[in-house]
Amino acid sequence: MHGRLKVKSTAEQQEAKRKEREKKLQIYNAATSKIFSKKKDGELDEELLHLCGEVLAANPDFYTLWNYRKEVFLELRKSKSPTELQNLFLAELFFLESCLRMNPKSYGTWHHRCFVMDTMPDPDWLRELELCNQFLKYDERNFHCWDYRRFIVKRANVSPEAELDFSMSKISNNFSNYSSWHYRSKLLPLIHPDSGQPMGVSEDALLKEYELVQNGFFTDPDDQSNWFYHRWLMGRGELKQAVNSVSVFQPEGRISVSFLRHVQVGKSASISLECDGSPLKNIKWLNHENKEGHSTLWITFFLFIPFRLIGVILPIAESWTLDVQLVINNLSVCSAQIQVLAEEKNSRKRWVPSGLSSRFSQEMSSVKAETLQQELEAITQLMEVETDNKWAVLTAVLLMKALDPQKHEAEIMVNLDKLQALDFKRVEYYKDLRSRFIVEAAIDAMDRESSSLATTLSLPHRGLTKLYHSELLTLLTSLNLSDNQLRDVRQFGFLQSLRELDLSNNCLTTCHGLQNLPCLEKVVLSNNQLSSPESLATLQTCPYLKQLHLVGNPVVEQEAGLEGIKEILPGVEIITQSSS
């Protein structure tokens, strides 16, 4: 019942409507019962076609009747001459056109038209293209018609160039035409292919698109279409699969390997391990959630002693080499090597992607710096005229982030604050984006200090609403996120080396996410909103937890709450009073 206004009517009008409907109902019931009985008797003839047509004209979503029509046509194909058939199909196209004029958004009608075109002896594809033009003139956003157009284009071998021209004509008519911009994003990689570019489109072609879309947002700066398209043009590089970190915990015999991209070990993918050149066999991997699904982090256990028994000699008090390799469909995808010292409890290493100023710059944009700089200048111009345009401000932020996040750091933060004021409905989006940028800057800083293992991270008082990229923080042993605005810790399962975690003064209501952290010893949760022992139950899965700070949480304000916690976390020291 889309877009049907409720109108008050008089008793008289209601009575008239009731009578009219009663009559329609009678006709409808008579027609449908006849249709069903004919179908049952296998009478797939022109009369059935006619009857179905009567009902469908008013009720085009009655999908079964379109099916009956198809069956009739397939039957008639056996007995009619090509000319007779062609005429029948032409009449069908005419009928369909009238149905579409009444209801241009009926899935069944459009699909039936595809069937007719594919089944008739002599289809006129170009006429159909013209029909699409007409319908798109009437409603330039009708996605059914756009999809039908793509079907026709494919069948009629219309060139992508011609279609790009068509999209251009729609855009020249009205920049605010999301469907046309979308179409361009599909056509450009066909017309200007460049497999070296992440979007598959050559640089020259992209530059022209920049110009076009700039025209769009200078004409109508509040229109979404232009901005979404512009964001696409800014590009997004594909991250290559690589090993992010390897960690070997000798006492437990645990090896964890983290990758930059998700992988599902088990089916076509495997992680092979070699110890001083000898392969380790029968290794079972589970992801950070102890499951088998896609993840970036994979963990295995092995016992050093039986492991020696199977023939690999571990030189005591010396070092050995562990080689890690990800193999998918028998092809090596990436590999890494780490030296393990026999006396070292935890040997670990992380790798920084080479050749990038920031490991996140590729994700932000793959376009040349020169182009991005020009874009930033254009946007800055626009911002001078349209001071309150959130789209321009956001785009400027993204451009600065892609260009040089360190240089523009202060300006980016100022603009993100401005966005929160300009676009209040989406304030949480901007807060999360800000949090993301803060964590990315911190990881970039760690990457720059390549000599250090970077095992501690401290981001207190930063207004963080979310911990982004925890999957890259697998080697952290100490993390301080106190005095932020975190609402949950759902992504913390990746922090497999973490010993100390400070989450005091946040907005947590649960610890869900802090599960199976094998090194975690101390957690500070003071001044959060944890209200029941159950909200802490997850911590039972952290075997080495020794100390838990819970000052200022509702759960410890009552004796029963504290007792409940002690019951589920026996042996853990619960701190409920501040030390000062």
Added chain:
Amino acid sequence: MGTPIKDVVIPSNAPKTLFLQKHADYIAAYGEKKDDYEYVMTEFLRMNGMYWGLTGMALAGQLDRMDRSEVICFVQSCQHECGGFSCSVGHDPHLLSTLSAVQILTLYNALDAVNTEAVVKWVKSLQQADGSFYGDKWGEVDTRFSFCAVACLTLLHRLEELDIDKAVEFVVSCMNFDGAFGCRPGSESHSGQVYCCVGMLSVTGHLHHINADQLGWWLCERQLASGGLNGRPEKLPDVCYSWWVLASLKIIDRLHWVDKDKLVQFILACQDEETGGFADRPGDMVDPFHTLFGLAALSLLGDRAVKPVNPVLCMPEEDIRRAGVNLQFL
């Protein structure tokens, strides 16, 4: 020339509180007027309609008002020899009505009332070499059907019968420049399809294919000044998108990116205080479809009067838990 932004203005006298009981009464009465014009004219979507109504009743905590055995009997009578269900007795089987049938039976914990083995076989037979699914034997392909297929089979605990890798590959091939999804490869993004594709990836545990920040941004930009959500850029708001957009945001952990208070205001304004039920927009005619999605959206937005709803399968969370279905969330 700038294009004026399409939106509605909420009238000052629009409803501001939830009339839950009226909605339950509206749904209960809807199923009783079997000779009514509206009712007869919508027989081609009866099974979907029953799912909307019954789930609405379940979310309102009043499913027991409906005639369980009559419903199950109807569902049974719509199963065809091939295994699929049609929308009404005598109509043709289709994936859309088959999912509704399986959902209804799950609500009533009555899957054993039909031949589930045949359902599995039929759904499986609709999968194509490229991983896509036909809606029925006539060959229409749509990501809606990919969702229907995996949702059906996960409710029947038989997901492994499908070629999941291929099915996922097809859905991912429908992802667009904006990070959202369309009906088929090349089709424009649409919130309804986004829900189907995100839901499909949740059922199959492949949500890592989604760029959650990019998609989340496109989804939260569906919110208009009125508070309502539209389905695509430059379109009018509609209560059903409150569901498609919100459920998708919930699955990818970005629900907080919309202004909840403004959205609640919009949804409440679409109620009809006289008759009960929700319309697409304030002042329009109500129907069971918008009534379910209005209630389900309010549930996701934290309204405690409505039972917690599962964002992937749009059924009460308690029924999904009882059914023991595994779903992925970011």
